[in-house]
Amino acid sequence: MQHYAVWGNPIAQSKSPLIHRLFATQTQQTMEYVAKLGDLEDFEQQLQTFFAEGAQGCNITAPFKERAYALAEEHSERAKLAEACNTLKKLSNGKLYADNTDGIGLVTDLQRLGWIQPQQRILILGAGGATKGVLLPLLEAQQQIVLANRTLEKAQKLADKFKPYGTIEAVAMDAIPAQTYDLVINATSAGLSGHTAAVDGSILSLARACYDMQYAKGGDTPFIAYCKSLGLNNVSDGFGMLVAQAAHSFHLWRGVMPDFVAIYEHLKKDMA
């Protein structure tokens, strides 16, 4: 039996075990995937023990993505730029390889929605870890990015870092250039405390589509609710991104790409 897990703290709420078990059944892979509560002090030791005992790979969620990245000996380019990983794989040479499938998961979900074509103008709200994790795949998909953050310096720092990879500019949240964005992506953590980042509603109203990287069980996230209140219909939460990033992790470990849309639709029905 090959062993996999997701590590986080808290972890009880994680949908990853269910998603990966469904992928395993769908692709006829024999594997075990469980949730593991990481210890805030001893996480590194726990992870070393997990792999020493024969595990093949794992997902990493909050608050350990940076610490897991630091522990790995080899890193994908997208993990390097994110300075964080959501996926670890034990290589055949015994080394730990870190990848970050969050950004490609987002791009894959935008493809499901039909919302991504080259040279679109995308407005991203927020410039924290969630944003850093998705910028490279978005720029590789030739998106032109306006990065808006409450704290302008943080957005500026990210824009400077990612400029070599494509078109990206930083603006303050209260000085977003008024224009029609093909897509607005909420990557702030404001929704976690039940809020929406204070963003000019008239700019959102013009948007062709709005995507929230967060999701809420059985309802709308605060950002999606706000977009709907402005009359927007093309809205999506980040549940598809969650399933798609898992599919890319699964592919890295098992060499098989699951049909993530089928699993997404199956799970979405249960969440309604």
Ligand code: ATR
């Ligand atoms: P994460 O890993 O979820 O991205 P983070 O690195 O702490 O978390 O970043 C949180 C992001 O949400 C930041 O861009 C933060 O803005 P600041 O850099 O100005 O702090 C943004 N954010 C959180 N709460 C917000 C709020 N109420 N309004 C606007 N932006 C908010």
